[in-house]
Amino acid sequence: MPPSGGPPPPPRRPVGYSGSVAAVRGSALPGALLPLVVVPLVACGGREPPASVSPNARPDLIETLREDVAAERHPSDGGGRGRLEEVEGPVVAGGRARFRFVYEAGARGVAEGGSVYLQVPPFWGWTPPQVVDPEGLGYTTVVTEAGGLRLEPSTPASPLLEVRIAGRRLEPGETIRIVYGAGPARTAVDRFAERRSPFWFAVDGDGDGVRKLVPDPPAVDVTAGPPARLVVTLPSTARPGADVPVRVAVLDSLGNAGTDFRGTLRLASSPGLRLPPAVRLEADRRGQASLTATVAEEGLYHVEAEGPGALRARSNPLLVAHDASRVLWGDLHGHSGISDGTGTPEDYFLYARDVAGLDVAALTDHDHWGIEPLAATPGLWAAIRGAVQAHHEPGRFVTLLGYEWTSWLHGHRHVLYFRDEGGVFDSVDPRYESPLQLWDALRGQPALTFAHHSAGGPVATNWGIPPDPVLEPVTEIVSVHGSSEAPDSPRLIYGAVEGNFVRDALARGYVLGFVGSGDGHDGHPGLAGLASPSAGLAAILSETLSRDAVLEALRARRVYATNGPRILLQASLDGRPMGATLPPPPGAATLAVRVVGERSLERVDIVRSGRVVEQVPGGGADCAFSREIRGLRRGESLYVRAVQEDGGTAWSSPFFVR
Numbered sequence: 001m002p003p004s005g006g007p008p009p010p011p012r013r014p015v016g017y018s019g020s021v022a023a024v025r026g027s028a029l030p031g032a033l034l035p036l037v038v039v040p041l042v043a044c045g046g047r048e049p050p051a052s053v054s055p056n057a058r059p060d061l062i063e064t065l066r067e068d069v070a071a072e073r074h075p076s077d078g079g080g081r082g083r084l085e086e087v088e089g090p091v092v093a094g095g096r097a098r099f100r101f102v103y104e105a106g107a108r109g110v111a112e113g114g115s116v117y118l119q120v121p122p123f124w125g126w127t128p129p130q131v132v133d134p135e136g137l138g139y140t141t142v143v144t145e146a147g148g149l150r151l152e153p154s155t156p157a158s159p160l161l162e163v164r165i166a167g168r169r170l171e172p173g174e175t176i177r178i179v180y181g182a183g184p185a186r187t188a189v190d191r192f193a194e195r196r197s198p199f200w201f202a203v204d205g206d207g208d209g210v211r212k213l214v215p216d217p218p219a220v221d222v223t224a225g226p227p228a229r230l231v232v233t234l235p236s237t238a239r240p241g242a243d244v245p246v247r248v249a250v251l252d253s254l255g256n257a258g259t260d261f262r263g264t265l266r267l268a269s270s271p272g273l274r275l276p277p278a279v280r281l282e283a284d285r286r287g288q289a290s291l292t293a294t295v296a297e298e299g300l301y302h303v304e305a306e307g308p309g310a311l312r313a314r315s316n317p318l319l320v321a322h323d324a325s326r327v328l329w330g331d332l333h334g335h336s337g338i339s340d341g342t343g344t345p346e347d348y349f350l351y352a353r354d355v356a357g358l359d360v361a362a363l364t365d366h367d368h369w370g371i372e373p374l375a376a377t378p379g380l381w382a383a384i385r386g387a388v389q390a391h392h393e394p395g396r397f398v399t400l401l402g403y404e405w406t407s408w409l410h411g412h413r414h415v416l417y418f419r420d421e422g423g424v425f426d427s428v429d430p431r432y433e434s435p436l437q438l439w440d441a442l443r444g445q446p447a448l449t450f451a452h453h454s455a456g457g458p459v460a461t462n463w464g465i466p467p468d469p470v471l472e473p474v475t476e477i478v479s480v481h482g483s484s485e486a487p488d489s490p491r492l493i494y495g496a497v498e499g500n501f502v503r504d505a506l507a508r509g510y511v512l513g514f515v516g517s518g519d520g521h522d523g524h525p526g527l528a529g530l531a532s533p534s535a536g537l538a539a540i541l542s543e544t545l546s547r548d549a550v551l552e553a554l555r556a557r558r559v560y561a562t563n564g565p566r567i568l569l570q571a572s573l574d575g576r577p578m579g580a581t582l583p584p585p586p587g588a589a590t591l592a593v594r595v596v597g598e599r600s601l602e603r604v605d606i607v608r609s610g611r612v613v614e615q616v617p618g619g620g621a622d623c624a625f626s627r628e629i630r631g632l633r634r635g636e637s638l639y640v641r642a643v644q645e646d647g648g649t650a651w652s653s654p655f656f657v658r
Contacts, residue, residue, distance in 0.1 A: 052462060052464045052465065053409045053410060053462050054408075054409060054410055054411045054459050054460045054461060054462045055460050055462075055497045055500055056456070056459055056460050056495070056497060057408060057409050057410070057459065057462075058408035058409075058459060059408070059409060061408040062408050062409060062428065062433075065368055065428045066428055069376070069428065071210050072210070073210060073212045074205050074206040074208065074210070075108055075205070076106070076108035076109065076110065076111065076114070076203070076205025076206055077203055077204060077205045077206070077210060077211060077212035078202065078203050078205070078211070078212030078213055078214055078215070079105065079106025079107065079108050079109075079110075079203055079205055079214070080103060080104050080105045080106035080110075080116075080201070080203060080214055081103075081104055081106070081201075081214060081215075081216065082101060082102070082103045082104075082118075082199070082201035082214055082217065082218055083101065083102050083104075083218050084099060084100070084101055084199065084218035084219075084220065085100045085101060085102050085177075086099075086100040087099055087100075087220060088100075088186075089186060090223070091189055091220050091221065091222050091223065092189065092222070092223050092224075092225055093189065093190060093191055093192055093193045093222050093223065093224055093225050093252065093254065093256050094125065094188075094189065094190075094191050094225055094253075094254070095188075095189050095225075096137075096181070096185070096186040096187060096188055096189060097181060097186055097187065097189055098179065098180070098181040098182065098186045098187065099179070099180040099181060099187070099199070099220075100177070100178075100179050100180075101118065101177070101178040101179075101180065101199065101218065102175050102176070102177055102178075103116050103118075103175060103176045103178065103201055103214075104173060104174070104175050105170045105171060105172050105173060105174050105175070106172060106203075107172050108172070108205060109169050109170050109171050109172050109174075109205070110165050110169060110170040110203060110204075110205050111165070111169050111205060111206050111207050112165055112166060112167065112168055112169050112207070113164070113165065113166075113207030114164075114165050114169075114170075114203070114204050114205050114206055114207040115162050115163060115164045115165065115203070115204045115207070115211070116162075116163045116165070116170075116176060116201065116202075116203055117160060117161065117162050117163070117200075117201065117202040117203070117204075117211060118140075118160075118161040118163075118178055118180070118199065118200070118201060119159070119160055119161075119199065119200035119201070119202065119371070120159040120160075120161070120180065120199060121159075121190060121197050121198065121199065122159055122340075123190070123340060123341070123342065123521065124190045124191045124192050124342060124521075124522065125188055125189065125190050125191040125192075126159060126187070126188065126189065126190055127159075127181070127187040127188040128155065128158040128159035129155055129159060129160075129161040129180055129187075130155055131153045131154065131155060131161075133183075134182075134183045135183055135184065135185060136183065136185055137181075137183075137185045137186070137187055137188055138180070138181060138185075138187045138188070139181065139182050139183035139185070139187075140153070140161055140178060140179065140180050140181070140182060141178070141179045141182040142161075142163050142176060142177070142178050143176070143177050144174065144175065144176050144177065145175070146170070146171070146174040146175070148167050148168050149165070149166075149167050149168060149170060149174070150165075150166040150167035151163050151164070151165070151166070151176065152164040152165075152166050161178070161180075163176060163178070165207075180199075189222060190222045190342070191254055191522075191531075192222070192254060192256055192342045192343075192522045192523055192524075192531075193222050193223055193224040193225075193252070193256035193257070193258055193342075193343075193523070194221070194222050194337060194342045194343035194344070194347070194523055195221050195222075195343060195344055195347060196219040196220075196221065196337070196344060197219055197220050197221070197222050197337065197342075198217040198218070198219045198337070198371070199217055199218050199219070199220075200213055200214070200217045200371055201213070201214040201217065202214060213371075213372065223258065224251070224252045224256035224257060224258040224259045224260075225252035225253060225254070225256065225259070226252060226259065226260070227250045227251070227252065227259045227260070227261045227287065227309075227311065228251065228252050228253035228259075229250075229251050229252070229253065229255070229311070229313075229530070230248065230249070230250055230251070230265070230305055230307060230311040230312060230313035231247075231248070231249045231251060231313055231355070231356075231527065231530075232246065232247070232248050232303050232304075232305045232313045232314070232315040233246075233247045233248075233315060233316065233356065233357035233566075234246060234293075234301075234302075234303060234315045234316055234317075234318040234357075235318060235326075235327070236316065236317070236318065236319065236327040236329070236539075236566055236568045237318070237319050237320070237321070237324035237325060237326055237327055237568070238295050238318060238319075238320050238324060239295075239320065239321070239322060239324055240295060240296065240297055240298055240320055240321075240322060241294070241295070241296070242294070242295055242320075243292050243293070243294050244292070244293050244294075244295060244318065245290055245291075245292060245293075245357070246267070246275060246290070246291050246292070246293050246303055246315075247288075247289070247290050247354070247355070247357040248265055248267075248279065248288070248289050248290075248291075248305055248313075249287055249288045249289075249354075249355045250265075250281065250287035250288075250307065250311065251287065251355070251530070254522070254530065254531045255522070255524045255527055255530030255531050256523075256524075257286065257287065257288065257351055257354075257355045258286045258287065259286070259287040260283065260287075261281055261283075261285075261286075261287040262281060262282055262283050263280075263281060263307055263308045264278050264279070264280050264281075264307070264308075265278060265279050265280075265281065265289075265305050265306065265307045265311070266278050266305065266306045266307070267279065267303055267304070267305050268303070268304045268305075269293070269301055269302065269303045269304065270299065270301055270302075271296075272295060272296045272297045272298075272299045272301065272320070273293050273294075273295055273296070273301045273303070273318070273320075274293060274294045274295075274296060275291065275292075275293035275294075275303065276291055279291055288354050288355060290354070295318070295320045297320070298320050298321050298322065299320055300317055300318070300319055300320075300596065300622065301317070301318040301320065302314050302315050302316075302317055302318070303315040314598075316565070316566035316598050317566075317568055317596045317597075317598065317621070319568055319596060325541055325543070325570075326541070326542060326543045327539050327540070327541060327568065328359040328360055328398075328539070328540040328541075328542055328545060328550065328553075329357075329358055329359050329360070329526070329537055329538070329539060329540075329566060330358060330359060330360030330361065330362075330398075330515075330517070330537070330538040330539075330540055330550070331352060331356070331358055331360075331361055331362070331517050331518045331520070331525040331526045331528075331536070331537060331538070332360070332361075332362045332364075332400065332402075332414070332416060332450065332476075332515065332517040332538050333362065333364050333402075333404075333414050333450065333452060333476060333479065333517035333518060333519045333536075334348065334361075334362070334363060334364060334517070334518050334519065334520045334521075334525045334528070335363070335364065335365050335366070335404075335519075335520070335521045336348050336363055336365055336523070338365040338370065338372075338374065338380050338383070338384065339365035339366040339369055339370035339371075339374060339404075340366065340369060340370045340521060341365070341520070341521035341522070341523065342521060342522050342523035343523035344387075345363055345383055345384050345386075345387035345388075346387050346390070346391075347523060348361075348363050348387070348523060348525060349361055349363070349387055349388075349391040349397075349399055349525075350391070351523060351524060351525060351526075351527075352397075352525040352526050353391065353397045355524075355526075355527065356524070356525060356526025356527045357526070358397070358525065358526040359397065359398065359540075359545055360397075360398045360399075360400065360538070360540060360545075360550055361397075361398075361399055361400070361525050361526070362399070362400035362401075362402040362414070362416050363384060363387070363388070363402065363525075364402040364403055364404045364414040364415075364416075365380075365384065365403055365404065366403070366404045366406045367403055367404060367405055367406055367424050367425070367426045367427055367428070368406055368426055368427060368428045369404075369406045373426075373428075374403060374424055375424045375425075375426035375428070375429070376426075381403075381424055384401070384403075385401060385420065385421070387399075388400070388401045388420065389420050392420075392547075394545060394546045394547070395545050395546070396545070397545075398545055398546065398547055398550060400416045400417065400418065400547065400550075401416070401417040401419070401420065401421070401422050402414055402415055402416040402417065402422075403415055403424050405425065405427045405432075405438055405449070406427050407427040407433065407434075407435075407459075408427075408459055409427075409433065409434070409462070410434060410435055410461070410462040410465065411451055411453075411454060411459050411460055411461035411462055412451075412452055412453065412458070412459060413435065413438070413449045413450060413451050413452065413472075414449070414450050414452065414476075415438070415442065415447060415448075415449050416447060416448050416449075416450070417445065417446065417447050418446040418447065418448075418547040418548065418550070418551040419446055419547070422445065422447060423441075425437075425438055425441045425442070434465070435449075435462075435465050435467075435468075436465065439468045439471050439472075442471055443470075443471070446547075446551060447471065448471055448472065448473070448474075448551070448554060448555075449468070449471055449472045450472070450474065450475060450476045450515070450517075451467070451472070451475050451476065452475070452476035452479060452481075452484075452517070452519060453476075453479060453481040453482075453484060453493060453519070454475060454476075454484045454500065454501075454502060454505070455483075455484035455485075455493050455496045455497060455500050455501045455502070456481075456484070456493045456494060456495035456496040456497050456500070457481040457482070457484075457493050457494060457495055458481075458495075460495075460497045460500045461500065461505075463500060463504065463505050463508065463510075466508070466510060467505075467510055467512060469511065470555075472512075473511070473512065473513060473554060473555050473556075473557055474512055474513035474514065474515050474554055474557055474559060474653070475502055475505070475512045475513070475514065475515070476515055476516065476517050476519075476536065476561075477502050477514045477515065477516060477536075477561045477651055478491075478516040478534065478535075478536045478561055478562075478563045478649075478651075479516065479517055479518060479519035479528075479534070479535070479536040480518060480519050480520055480521075480528050480529075480532045480534055480535055480536070481493050481494065481519060481534070482494060482533075482534045483534070483563060483649070484496075484501055484502050485501060485502050485503060485514075485641070485651060486501045486502070486503040486607075486610075487501065488612065489501075489641075489649070490563070490643055490647045490649045491533065491534045491563055491647055491649070502514070503607075503610050504610075506609075506610065506637050506654065507609075507610050509635065511557075511581070511656050511658075512557070512654075513554070513557025513558075513559050513578075513579045513653035513654070514559065514560060514561040514639070514651045514652070514653045514654070515536075515538035515539075515540075515554075515559050515560075515561050516535075516536030516537050516538055516561035516562050516563060516564075516651075517536045517537065517538055518535050518536050518537075519536065520532075520535070528564070529563070529564035529565075534563050534564065535563055535564030536561065536562070536563055536564065537561070537562045537563075537564060537565075537566065538559060538561065539559060539560045539561070539562065539566075539569065539650075540553045540554065540558070540559050541553055541558040541559065541560075541577065541578075542558070556577075556579055556580075557578070557579025557580075557653045557654075558577050558578065558579050558653070559578075559579065559653055560578060560650060560651060560652045560653055561650065561651045562648070562649065562650040562651075563647075563648060563649050564648060565597070565598040565599070565644065565648040565650075566598060567595065567596070567597050567598060567642060567644070567648060567649075567650035568594075568595065568596040568597075569593075569594075569595050569640070569642055569650040569652055570592075570593065570594040570595075571591070571592070571593050571594075571639075571640050571652040572591075572592050573589050573590070573591050573592075573629070573638065573655040574589045574590055575590075576655065578639070578652040578653040578654075578655065579653035579654070579655070580655055580656070581655075581656040581657070581658045582655065582656070582657060582658070583634075583657070583658070584632055584633055584634050584657055585632055587630070588628040588629060588630045589628070589629045589630075589632055590626055590627070590628060590629075591606070591626060591627045591628075591629050591638070591640075592625075592626045593616075593623075593624065593625055593626070593627075593640055594622075594623070594624040595622070595623045595624075595640075595642040595650065596621060596622050596623075597618075597621045597622075597623075597642065597644045597648065598621070598644065598648060599621060599644040599645060599646050599648060600618060600619075600620055600621050600644065600645045601618025601619070601620065601621060601623050601642060601643070601644055601645070602617075602618050602643045602644060602645045603615045603616060603617055603618050603642075603643055604616040604618065604623055604625075604640055604641070604642045604643070605640065605641040605642075605643070606627065606638070606640055607638070607639050607640070607641060608629070608636065608637075608638050609635075609636045609637055609638070614627070618643075618644075618645070623642075632657045633657065634657055634658060635657065635658075636656075636657045637654040637655065637656050637657070638654060638655045638657075639651060639652045639653065639654040639655065640652045
């Protein structure tokens with residue numbers, strides 16, 4: 001499990017499966033994959049996994065999800081409606097409030113022995129409802145004015161409240177009133193700000209243990225906390241005379257945007273970078289601003305920003321040179337409230353563009369993991385497609401359509417489409433349950449797949465199936481889960497499986513470039529590390545900001561990874577870019593490296609065919625060197641790993657000798 005201390009890693013830790021699941025009352029998600037179960041699931045027998053699967057595969061989860069798909073719903077299941085009648089107290093991220101709900105039975109009522117359920121948002125700090133301690137957080141009361149009706153509340157799985165109907169049936173139009181946070185302590189609210197955070201009602205109308213979601217769940221907006229931190233973002237490279245964007249954002253302590261900030265931010269840099277000395281933010285700016293600076297001459301630049309109180313920030317480095325190659329920064333993997341994350345697709349892309357200052361962003365909600373299965377809910381996929389199209393602006397900001405193929409047999413992969421349209425091939429569907437079947441479905445399309453948290457985490461990648469050379473040319477080496485590179489990697493992934501690291505995959509002869517991405521669930525694409533000990537970014541080496549250009553760079557493996565910071569990493573081998581293949585050189589090959597960190601560098605490692613063959617000391621934030629690499633043979637690989645003193649790390653894509 002993840003290490004203790006600090007905020008827990010955002011990935012699927014708090015997720016069981018939720019929504020319209022077939023359930024046996026009192027059963028729970030089998031095993032100890034996740035410490036918090038959203039909804040009780042059908043318990044499955046001990047079926048043996050297939051011969052070639054992930055080393056920590058969960059076939060029991062696949063069977064549970066398939067049972068849900070196959071379960072028949074009674075006409076009374078999912079009937080009625082739930083509404084939020086009143087909220088007491090401001091709904092501020094990390095705060096406390098009280099919520100009064102009313103459930104009204106539908107036309108078929110609820111049979112004696114049936115149940116009404118309230119699903120509290122299962123992510124990021126909402127207190128699970130409880131019915132035993134009136135003084136405690138999350139205390140929940142349930143009453144009705146209907147005579148002769150007895151309500152039996154319980155919490156069979158966290159954070160789910162079940163209200164069993166006894167005494168007689170709940171007739172159409174009769175109501176149940178639920179107060180969540182009824183005691184003096186009220187209930188804790190989500191740590192992360194979001195619009196339209198839903199509270200789901202579900203109904204088992206006939207008492208057979210199978211429930212269905214009630215449509216149109218009530219929702220609340222969770223607002224950001226007070227201003228607490230400042231972020232300043234620059235491009236990583238530019239040429240003399242160019243205008244460059246400078247983005248500033250005032251956020252709350254956990255990185256939430258939309259703070260109620262009014263004030264002046266003072267800006268400063270070296271003389272070669274001309275920018276306004278200050279920017280004034282009024283309330284309608286929501287703590288965000290974008291301005292333009294001009295670089296007059298070659299050099300290495302930062303922008304220092306200072307505001308009221310303790311607001312201080314230093315930007316990432318900007319290298320200005322006549323031969324500077326462009327670096328696009330992307331977060332190619334993240335989740336919204338559509339699956340097991342936070343917020344709306346629209347807000348996801350706005351944060352990526354306006355707060356994190358990304359060039360490329362993809363939203364990759366799960367195919368079959370969350371409140372409603374994306375694969376079975378066309379309206380959700382349409383909402384994602386609409387947000388992707390609305391925010392795509394070639395030359396300024398590239399959005400990619402995607403989803404996560406959430407296989408508990410072979411490991412998770414996210415799928416990206418480099419056009420406006422694409423399908424969701426469900427990992428629970430037997431037609432698409434293996435990577436080979438997924439790739440067959442995608443073949444011929446402008447699409448890529450990315451294995452992620454491949455060394456461990458929720459489920460490791462089945463490296464026994466070679467990655468498709470066209471559809472999977474790169475792998476996500478690092479995210480909020482930690483690093484899957486190798487056992488000696490900084491900020492190692494939790495639950496690592498020996499022999500299943502990306503370095504082990506290279507030893508199998510796989511040709512894979514490296515990217516990082518957030519896999520964030522907090523609504524902060526590009527800045528997932530603000531609330532987690534690890535994160536991830538993809539650095540894409542492309543002069544053009546378009547979907548076609550990004551796809552071309554990824555296919556060529558002209559990319560590198562970081563675990564969050566915007567470290568500038570330049571590497572070539574005999575003049576070839578990172579990710580290139582080359583024949584065995586007749587003599588020594590020249591490896592040229594330059595690293596510019598956000599913080600002082602501890603070292604730069606040279607990794608040759610699975611071994612660290614040299615560690616070059618850092619001694620500052622800017623490190624450049626070249627080495628003669630002798631005796632490279634066919635089948636070898638070579639890459640560099642730059643490590644800052646604070647653990648921030650960048651990995652070049654490997655060079656491959658073929």
